Amino acid sequence: MTHPATPTFTLDELAERLGARLVGDGSRQVRGLATLKEAQPDQVAFVANRSYVKDLAKTRAGAVLLHPEHAADCSVPRLELDNPYLGYAHLSQLFDPMLAASPGGIHSSAVVAEDVALGERVEVGPNAVIEAGVVLGDDVVVGAGCVIGAGARIGSGSRLHPNATVCHGVIIGARAILHSGCVIGGDGFGFAHDGSRWHKIAQLGGVVLGDDVEVGSCSSIDRGALEDTVIGNDVKIDSQVQIAHNVHIGDHSALAGCVGIAGSTHVGKNCMLGGGVGLSGHLTICDGVHVTGMSLVTNSIHEPGVYSSGTGAMSNGQWRKNAVRFKQLDDMARRLARLEKRSQQG
The missing domain is CATH 3.40.1390.10 (MurE/MurF, N-terminal domain)
Structure with a gap:
């Protein structure tokens, strides 16, 4: 191979x-x-x-x-x-x-369940594990050490780099690229608290990736709690990105490194999230939104455009002065309102 x-x-x-x-x-x-x-x-x-x-x-x-x-x-x-x-x-x-086109072939050390459906020219590398009921389309390449869970389906022309993990029941479209260390379909972060300890909520949904999706190294896309986490066509996801359960991302969007998206947030089509952007849970981000790096989004965005939050780097001394002023803003706003009211009355 x-x-x-x-x-x-x-x-x-x-x-x-x-x-x-x-x-x-x-x-x-x-x-x-x-x-x-x-x-x-x-x-x-x-x-x-x-x-x-x-x-x-x-x-x-x-x-x-x-x-x-x-x-x-x-x-x-x-x-x-x-x-x-x-x-x-x-x-x-x-x-x-x-x-280049894969020559195909299953390495002797790979473990492939008997009922796995393999397309033409599929290549499976050393020590890969493919569990029962998996369907691999034509020209799929499974790198060394990859694990594909039971019942998963991977579309034609997709490539899994070494040590990528696709969990049970995940559906991946054609021509996907999954880089080393990424995990598609791990459990979402779901727990209920009884006042003294946490109880795990079984994650019963799955993950669906569209065609031409790329997922960077060590990124995680969690499976849904009940319904699926859905990644649209032509979505590009950088390394070390966390996408929580039941998130939806629209076609042609791009997420730079270290983006974190909390559960049940919907990101529209043609959106761009810069490095380190965080989206709170249960938000709706409309089509055509660009969020600049290191911004935190805590409210839904309903108009396309460029959005930012936070302040740029500065000397520590200047930052300390500004931090004091930040705390004074509420009082300053009240004083300004009183002055405006007096001027209007006068």
Whole structure:
């Protein structure tokens, strides 16, 4: 179960795949990607940020992917696209050997239940465990040490990196990517207190992931208490993210590292949550909301836009002064209201 070497392409082939305009020798072969400063003649570089245009004149790249407005600064063959960063994303997949088609095969040390339904070209790595009733679609790759619980279903083209865990009954769509250490379908945080101790509430729901979902390393998506936790299509989840039971996340949303979402909160489509954002439970976040990093959201958001909370870093001395002023704000507001009232009466 070895992976193939990185493939080689001509510039003509890349231009056709990207829909780019090629200026230069289309027969030139390239076999990888690199930065403008580091690229060699058999590699492609790209410019998606104006601050790097200055490096174009000295690059040794075999070709550069760029916006037509920067063409005059480029002395090597170029691939012109209106969205070079999107083009770079497509190129990165072409040159990634891990995304090549799997040769298939079950490692001798893997434990696979007799009734597991395997699609074509499924690959199961060393020491993986696949329990009863699991269904794996075509071209699924299960990395070393992964565990897939009873009755789970994983759609075609999905890849589980080593030591990912998919718990019982979880449903995962096509082309999902689950990185190492993530847990999909662990128990939600549900307990009842009798006045002296906690009693566990069995989590009877599941988790449903749509198509093209990616979950980062060591992230957790908890199963629902009664109904399912639902992650929509094309949702991208970074590493060390916690999604609690019965959360719903709409299509095409993206969550950066260390986001935490409490139970039963609904996040709309095309939302972006910056690193370290926290959402309280039972909230509704409408479509098209962008919450900046380290913000805490405690109320529902019903209008699309950019939202922030907290204060930026400052010297400790300045922060201590401001902290004192924060405590005085309520009194200051009352005094200001009294002054306004007097001025209106006068």
